[in-house]
Amino acid sequence: MENAKTPTQSAVETRYLVMPHQANPAGTAFGGVIVSWIDMIASMAAQKHCGRQVVTASIDSINFRKPINIGDHVVLKAAVNYVGKTSMEVGVKVIKEDPCTTRQAIATTAHLTFVGLDENNKPFPAPKLTPETEDEKRRYKNAQLRVKTRKELLGKLKNEK
Template sequence: MEKSKSVSSSQVVMTQLVLPSHTNALDTVFGGTVMSWIDISAAIAAQRHAGKNVVTASIDRLSFIAPIKKGWVVNLKASVNFASRTSMEVGVRVDAENPNTSEMFHTASAYLTFVAIGSDGKPSPIPAIVPEDDTEKRRFDAAIRRRQARLNDKAST
């Protein structure tokens, strides 16, 4: 197993077209559909980083910022922000594009935690993450704070 990996080595850009089957009575995409796309893009990034199967352990925060309309293009960007021994945080940003005007809208953001699973079905060690630029370092530091908050919450229950 590699000792560490760069953030860029596992980044994901996923694109979806909002079809009528994805929308509600307001002709905007169902929140659950966006959640599914977020989970898929984050899982791909986590699996690329770990080099093995992963499972979603939690969605730390999911914020819907603006609606996404039928016919729009949705771009999801997922990056591993932090990796501990067997788990990692993945951040996902969701932007929507109106194809008629080329306007871009930030529509959702989320943080998810994944655990790598070995062939024995148990949590398995993963490489560390190496932030390389200021943005990656900022995300890394913020992910450490969120992880500590999750651990504190878990200890108090």
């Protein structure tokens, strides 16, 4: 495929420091702040893949596995997992890092779907995705299953009306 891209070509990584004003009443990082960081980095990966403005169609899943402390470094990694016609599923891994020991742990994982838009803000076909590594191929297959399952569920819910 001429304009196909690999996940590596659009992968994005960034890092934040959790400040006190970003805490919840329990004294750990507020989930809404983490979600906004996830949405931001995931949208950048989708934008890099399709070379267009994108919108978040859905936050498909988010798992807060471990709390993140104030003062922790937070590493976010985003990569496009799968591309449909106009939609792109992006996976995000949020890693918390103790700034003193540099010990890391996966704190949050998420899947989001973005759609690239044309000049009239209508969905526009995205370049195909060519997974290369074993991990990329596994993520592609899993994402394909999630998309299929979501569409089947939507169809069944509509039939209930």
